[in-house]
Amino acid sequence: MSKDALLARRLTAMGPAYKLFYDRPVHLVRGEGVWLWDADGRRYLDCYNNVVSVGHCHPRVVEAMYRQMQTLNTHTRYLHENVVRLAERLGGLMPGDLNTCMFVCTGTEANDLAMQIARRVTGNRGALVTEASYHGNSLLVKALSTDAYPADERPDWLAVMEPPDAYRGPFRGNDADVVANYLANAGEALARLEDAGHRPAAVMLDSVWDAPGPLSPHADYVRGLCERVRAAGGLVIADEVQSGHCRTGDWWGFEAYGIVPDIVTLGKPSGNGHPLAAVVTTPDIAREFASRTSYFNTFGGNPVSAAAGLAVLDVIESEGLRARVADSGAYLHSALEDLARKHDVIGAVKGRGMFLGLDLVADHDSREPLSREALGRITTRLAEEGILTHITGRHGNVLKIRPPLPFDRSHADIAVAAIDQVLAGM
Amino acid sequence: MSKDALLARRLTAMGPAYKLFYDRPVHLVRGEGVWLWDADGRRYLDCYNNVVSVGHCHPRVVEAMYRQMQTLNTHTRYLHENVVRLAERLGGLMPGDLNTCMFVCTGTEANDLAMQIARRVTGNRGALVTEASYHGNSLLVKALSTDAYPADERPDWLAVMEPPDAYRGPFRGNDADVVANYLANAGEALARLEDAGHRPAAVMLDSVWDAPGPLSPHADYVRGLCERVRAAGGLVIADEVQSGHCRTGDWWGFEAYGIVPDIVTLGKPSGNGHPLAAVVTTPDIAREFASRTSYFNTFGGNPVSAAAGLAVLDVIESEGLRARVADSGAYLHSALEDLARKHDVIGAVKGRGMFLGLDLVADHDSREPLSREALGRITTRLAEEGILTHITGRHGNVLKIRPPLPFDRSHADIAVAAIDQVLAGM
Numbered sequence: 001m002s003k004d005a006l007l008a009r010r011l012t013a014m015g016p017a018y019k020l021f022y023d024r025p026v027h028l029v030r031g032e033g034v035w036l037w038d039a040d041g042r043r044y045l046d047c048y049n050n051v052v053s054v055g056h057c058h059p060r061v062v063e064a065m066y067r068q069m070q071t072l073n074t075h076t077r078y079l080h081e082n083v084v085r086l087a088e089r090l091g092g093l094m095p096g097d098l099n100t101c102m103f104v105c106t107g108t109e110a111n112d113l114a115m116q117i118a119r120r121v122t123g124n125r126g127a128l129v130t131e132a133s134y135h136g137n138s139l140l141v142k143a144l145s146t147d148a149y150p151a152d153e154r155p156d157w158l159a160v161m162e163p164p165d166a167y168r169g170p171f172r173g174n175d176a177d178v179v180a181n182y183l184a185n186a187g188e189a190l191a192r193l194e195d196a197g198h199r200p201a202a203v204m205l206d207s208v209w210d211a212p213g214p215l216s217p218h219a220d221y222v223r224g225l226c227e228r229v230r231a232a233g234g235l236v237i238a239d240e241v242q243s244g245h246c247r248t249g250d251w252w253g254f255e256a257y258g259i260v261p262d263i264v265t266l267g268k269p270s271g272n273g274h275p276l277a278a279v280v281t282t283p284d285i286a287r288e289f290a291s292r293t294s295y296f297n298t299f300g301g302n303p304v305s306a307a308a309g310l311a312v313l314d315v316i317e318s319e320g321l322r323a324r325v326a327d328s329g330a331y332l333h334s335a336l337e338d339l340a341r342k343h344d345v346i347g348a349v350k351g352r353g354m355f356l357g358l359d360l361v362a363d364h365d366s367r368e369p370l371s372r373e374a375l376g377r378i379t380t381r382l383a384e385e386g387i388l389t390h391i392t393g394r395h396g397n398v399l400k401i402r403p404p405l406p407f408d409r410s411h412a413d414i415a416v417a418a419i420d421q422v423l424a425g426m
Numbered sequence: 427m428s429k430d431a432l433l434a435r436r437l438t439a440m441g442p443a444y445k446l447f448y449d450r451p452v453h454l455v456r457g458e459g460v461w462l463w464d465a466d467g468r469r470y471l472d473c474y475n476n477v478v479s480v481g482h483c484h485p486r487v488v489e490a491m492y493r494q495m496q497t498l499n500t501h502t503r504y505l506h507e508n509v510v511r512l513a514e515r516l517g518g519l520m521p522g523d524l525n526t527c528m529f530v531c532t533g534t535e536a537n538d539l540a541m542q543i544a545r546r547v548t549g550n551r552g553a554l555v556t557e558a559s560y561h562g563n564s565l566l567v568k569a570l571s572t573d574a575y576p577a578d579e580r581p582d583w584l585a586v587m588e589p590p591d592a593y594r595g596p597f598r599g600n601d602a603d604v605v606a607n608y609l610a611n612a613g614e615a616l617a618r619l620e621d622a623g624h625r626p627a628a629v630m631l632d633s634v635w636d637a638p639g640p641l642s643p644h645a646d647y648v649r650g651l652c653e654r655v656r657a658a659g660g661l662v663i664a665d666e667v668q669s670g671h672c673r674t675g676d677w678w679g680f681e682a683y684g685i686v687p688d689i690v691t692l693g694k695p696s697g698n699g700h701p702l703a704a705v706v707t708t709p710d711i712a713r714e715f716a717s718r719t720s721y722f723n724t725f726g727g728n729p730v731s732a733a734a735g736l737a738v739l740d741v742i743e744s745e746g747l748r749a750r751v752a753d754s755g756a757y758l759h760s761a762l763e764d765l766a767r768k769h770d771v772i773g774a775v776k777g778r779g780m781f782l783g784l785d786l787v788a789d790h791d792s793r794e795p796l797s798r799e800a801l802g803r804i805t806t807r808l809a810e811e812g813i814l815t816h817i818t819g820r821h822g823n824v825l826k827i828r829p830p831l832p833f834d835r836s837h838a839d840i841a842v843a844a845i846d847q848v849l850a851g852m
Contacts, residue, residue, distance in 0.1 A: 012526075013526065019720055019722070027505040030497055036498075069699075100439065137722070287442055294445055298693075
């Protein structure tokens with residue numbers, strides 16, 4: 001079938017709320033490692049997809065799921081070893097006493113449950129998030145996603161801070177000043193929450209702020225933010241739905257800041273494409289939550305999902321992907337810095353590990369963001385060159401590069417050469 | 427490993443919020459069709475699990491998923507045929523112009539999205555549900571689940587009706603009186619909503635009310651309820667997360683009432699264990715929703731999930747499961763009615779299709795519910811006899827029988843004989 005016919009059928013059957021990437025959508029039919037192929041046999045280097053964390057169609061994950069699918073798939077009302085082993089493995093990879101796991105299917109469900117736990121346990125209702133945040137799409141976590149709805153619809157229990165963007169935000173200068181100013185901004189948000197009659201149940205902490213970023217702020221800022229929220233009676237929820245599972249070169253994005261959150265949420269990369277997500281917290285918090293309510297998620301933690309989750313951890317460990325990310329991420333970051341010196345349109349290289357972005361500017365000095373339309377043209381041109389990327393950032397001006405973890409130096413060279421060429425041709 | 431050791435590890439790694447079925451939990455390791463086996467090799471007849479709708483580990487579903495898992499798994503930002511075909515197939519099975527599908531991963535996500543759509547499209551905030559309802563576990567749909575939290579925490583936008591239980595509810599007698607009284611009760615709930623300053627965005631309509639049931643009320647009640655809600659400006663959301671996919675002997679549970687909902691939510695049986703769920707609505711509602719917001723669900727409608735959903739539809743059609751359910755469901759219902767004439771402890775046989783319950787009573791005349799503890803003993807005894815069931819109902823006194831769809835007359839005979847024996851031994 002032609003792509004146009006499929007597009008028309010899709011619009012009819014799925015409606016107009018669904019959007020597609022690129023001005024000329026891509027019709028993918030096959031994936032392997034960091035590579036994708038479309039219906040015409042064209043090959044693409046995947047520089048964007050984090051869900052297939054250990055690589056497209058990784059045989060070890062596929063076979064583990066296949067074996068379990070042939071054997072049994074039920075739910076957590078019956079005993080099964082897989083889900084217990086996955087909970088133990090994840091807990092063992094976390095610092096402190098973050099070793100109680102509850103399983104859900106999506107990052108949205110994980111963040112929704114985490115916020116419900118924080119509210120139950122603290123007795124408070126408020127939440128702290130940044131501008132241009134994104135934490136999911138249920139009614140509750142959509143409210144936490146300031147990127148996703150008009151500002152005048154924000155609930156009064158939500159306090160919104162500036163994203164800690166030292167390049168583009170209102171506070172710039174030396175590290176100490178930047179940290180102090182962003183912390184003061186967080187303090188003001190907490191004060192507004194109090195004025196509205198609310199105490200914080202939690203701060204939603206992206207370890208790599210994606211929607212307004214990708215941002216990887218100074219550790220002192222993150223530590224100070226956690227201290228202020230805890231002093232006000234709130235918990236720290238680390239949203240590791242994107243930054244977890246070695247995306248940053250550490251197992252969890254929050255490790256770089258030297259903090260131990262109260263609740264960690266896991267999602268996208270957990271099952272290499274299979275809908276698997278989790279909430280990890282301390283025994284005390286889990287016990288306090290359980291004393292007030294029970295929890296069940298029909299599909300969450302089923303034996304097949306757990307098999308996927310275990311296989312992903314196995315692959316990361318056996319293939320040394322954490323060290324790979326640290327190496328390739330640094331290499332890619334450095335190559336993008338070189339590119340930034342060559343192209344004035346690159347204002348800054350943001351992020352860390354394999355979670356990077358080019359903040360593109362219309363004017364290098366004023367830092368005026370390049371238009372969304374220009375970004376759309378760039379990502380479409382890159383797709384034509386066989387490089388899949390996409391866009392992020394508060395102004396839609398950041399070229400996001402967030403490939404599967406097996407992406408290595410040779411892939412980085414290919415991606416950087418194509419970006420170089422496309423930016424040169426603008 | 428011993429069951430006790432696994433239980434202890436589970437409690438440590440997953441915390442106390444997770445509950446297990448039966449006084450002596452079952453450790454299942456294998457499933458096939460309507461049969462399950464535990465770690466000691468004991469076989470169980472599955473009379474409870476609706477998620478594995480077309481039977482445990484159905485090879486056609488497993489192989490379809492395996493093929494797609496080996497080939498490609500991405501998301502709906504790229505074109506792919508599977509999700510379009512699944513949307514078309516589901517839309518084609520729905521009445522009226524219910525032919526726009528949006529994909530999510532769980533019934534919770536489907537109901538959460540449906541309610542968000544209803545609120546956006548109507549501009550209203552209120553919702554109508556019954557007492558002892560259950561629609562999922564996100565903050566929003568937990569609020570719609572009166573079974574799941576204390577009554578004094580109900581939001582003011584929620585209006586709660588009596589579940590239409592002609593056996594146990596406050597309104598009994600002839601059909602016309604029962605219908606009139608329950609409709610009057612619904613009218614009072616709408617009036618309370620208006621008094622609280624809210625108009626209804628939607629009524630959540632279980633086609634087989636499970637948590638307070640299973641109830642299958644008179645069609646005039648359901649039709650009248652829909653009329654009243656629509657007259658007040660609200661939409662009708664049919665929650666088919668349990669009653670869909672031929673559970674009742676029709677494709678969708680609402681068909682028996684001769685209504686066409688505005689939004690239909692699908693969940694549990696959609697992927698035969700794989701986390702696949704959907705919201706189906708009309709092009710007008712989808713367009714209106716899309717005009718105000720966009721929607722994306724990372725895992726929802728991915729090529730593997732869609733392959734699972736297509737395979738489930740294929741199996742239902744090629745194995746004639748809809749007719750099978752109509753036949754076996756009627757046979758089982760009749761056998762349970764026979765059992766009710768023999769055992770005074772059975773107050774009523776409830777539900778329809780393969781979604782049945784025995785309302786167990788301590789006293790046949792007063793209809794005093796049998797205690798939850800007694801039900802716990804009965805389901806545990808049945809499990810010891812190799813029959814897996816569980817409990818539902820507002821008072822926890824209903825023995826729920828809701829097997830995979832391939833359950834046939836011979837399986838019904840086995841289940842009924844065991845129930846007979848266990849009830850006789852009480």
